Amino acid sequence: MVANTQIIFSKVPTGYPVIGEDITVKKTEFDLDAPLNDGEFIVKNLVLSVDPYMRGRMRDASVKSYSPPFDMNQPMTGHTMRLVIKSKSSLYPEQSYVYGLGAFEEYTKLNDQVAKAYGLVVRNDPKTNGIPLSNYVGVLGMPGMTAYAGLYKIGEIKKGETIYVSAASGAVGQLAGQIAKAQGLRVVGSAGSDEKVAHLKEIGFDGAFNYKTEDTDAKLTELCPNGIDVYFENVGGKMLEIVLTHLNTFGRIIACGMISQYNLTKAEKVGNLMNIVAKRIKFQGFIVSDYADLEPQFLADVTQMILDKKIKYRKDPEAFLDVLHGRNFGKQVVDVATP
Amino acid sequence: MVANTQIIFSKVPTGYPVIGEDITVKKTEFDLDAPLNDGEFIVKNLVLSVDPYMRGRMRDASVKSYSPPFDMNQPMTGHTMRLVIKSKSSLYPEQSYVYGLGAFEEYTKLNDQVAKAYGLVVRNDPKTNGIPLSNYVGVLGMPGMTAYAGLYKIGEIKKGETIYVSAASGAVGQLAGQIAKAQGLRVVGSAGSDEKVAHLKEIGFDGAFNYKTEDTDAKLTELCPNGIDVYFENVGGKMLEIVLTHLNTFGRIIACGMISQYNLTKAEKVGNLMNIVAKRIKFQGFIVSDYADLEPQFLADVTQMILDKKIKYRKDPEAFLDVLHGRNFGKQVVDVATP
Incomplete structure (x- = not known):
């Protein structure tokens, strides 16, 4: 025994x-x-x-x-x-x-x-x-596959666009930012401590800020001068409400999670939803297991990125x-x- | 002169x-x-x-x-x-x-x-x-084309599904319901007077209710026993919040308008958005002019439906x-x- x-x-x-x-x-x-x-x-x-x-x-x-x-x-x-x-x-x-x-x-x-x-x-x-x-x-498991499926299946990311990732220092966020960067996007992220923000810059984010000590609206204006084309949504609540005003026409919201809401007994309500109509935004939820077919391609791509040192994790x-x-x-x- | x-x-x-x-x-x-x-x-x-x-x-x-x-x-x-x-x-x-x-x-x-x-x-x-x-x-102009583009380009409607249309007696809503019905969906709508509700039933809606005098949540439970697969969203606000709880996995929200919000100086906030992640909902805005390519097909289809008396307008x-x-x-x- x-x-x-x-x-x-x-x-x-x-x-x-x-x-x-x-x-x-x-x-x-x-x-x-x-x-x-x-x-x-x-x-x-x-x-x-x-x-x-x-x-x-x-x-x-x-x-x-x-x-x-x-x-x-x-x-x-x-x-x-x-x-x-x-x-x-x-x-x-x-x-x-x-x-x-x-x-x-x-x-x-x-x-x-x-x-x-x-x-x-x-x-x-x-x-x-x-x-x-x-x-x-x-990076090669469920969180990595989540980032990968979100970016390609929902986000339809394209070179030259701007992506904003909330909870960017988390397991999914880090990888989402780095894959998007390798694809030629401008990548901006937020996290909840200065140490996390410094880390995001080290791993190649073009801009990053501490949402707890800085004004999210002002920082998004500064760091995303051409607006946001794709939002990798991990947070929900007030963050989502602010991002809706920064999204460009035909923007996409990859609705991966809403961690700010999970421990509230009553979830926050969100304003600014009229932007979804006015800017023709696609706001789509997904769960990684819906895209199991993508796994071989994901493993091949991301293993190579790790071996090429394009991803720091x-x-x-x-x-x-x-x-x-x-x-x-x-x-x-x-x-x-x-x- | x-x-x-x-x-x-x-x-x-x-x-x-x-x-x-x-x-x-x-x-x-x-x-x-x-x-x-x-x-x-x-x-x-x-x-x-x-x-x-x-x-x-x-x-x-x-x-x-x-x-x-x-x-x-x-x-x-x-x-x-x-x-x-x-x-x-x-x-x-x-x-x-x-x-x-x-x-x-x-x-x-x-x-x-x-x-x-x-x-x-x-x-x-x-x-x-x-x-x-x-x-x-x-019916053959912008409102008709809006209904048509919304159903096919965003809603991806399929025979056997249930669609719920808010503001269903409006220009777009009436047509959206009737096209969906012709396509083999179960069609439920809401409107703001008993006269409008009676009209919806006359033109072929499977269920209809007066959202001003009846409880929307209870009526959706009754009229959509298999849940809602597609929501044709014309209203926004509280209506949207309730519908989010009735949508099925992989549900689609055709975000056509939010008329309940247009004359408010401050728009209502919406709860229950976590459903978008959990149920993998696609919530997408559109404007009819984005789909100009669809116009010849729309005119041919809907003209024929009018001549065949499949659409009452x-x-x-x-x-x-x-x-x-x-x-x-x-x-x-x-x-x-x-x-």
């Missing part, structure tokens, strides 16, 4: 989740030596991804939303990179890395049927290309509450174990 | 325009016998179209918007059907009907260059097909204030003269 620590969803939070109440740590045990049936395998969790959308899953199961609620008193789930340490599966052989949704616990027993239902894929590229494993739940070993409080910086990854 | 009555934009209104202040009637004279140069011609105005977007043109010239402001102390302009009564133009010969933007006055002298700049087109179909002239500024000889106050019923047309 080995220790198997689990991160349990234990109560629906009001406002920001509280560790020890809404999220609890449970010590259990796992039998590594129990015999496996055909098609079964055991994975060891190496990296967990912590992402803003997970707040929406911490809800009462009766409330409908785009992603399923977490099961009460069960481990939370999210994107993971895991190593197959024992296997009687031909699809997921021993020593394979496996990417996809998984339980937040150290060890998990799976079988082919469940693994396929979760869309788990073997991803052994990091064994040979030298890219850190943690990138596979970040920062990850911090912090966690969920930091993401929701805006304390995070880049992608939040929990390194659980080394292979 | 003949009398030439003009409708003048004389002051920027606050709230609803006031006749005699913001809009004034001016008696002038017109010399029908003055010699014409080559390329010049005189038109007699037969029908004027009165539309909600015109309120937005009654603004200070310094305020930018999608349609140009009216010129102060000059005749208002809008869509017209006019008859060429004298001509030295080969493009616009005598006795042609001419469709397009024109000054709200009885007689206008034009030349080829100006006429082309305004996109005026000769439209002699009503001479032979028996369709009333007034239809050419309504009501026009009232009322005017602009009635449109803004919601007193209008169908398309507002001013019959200026008979040919």
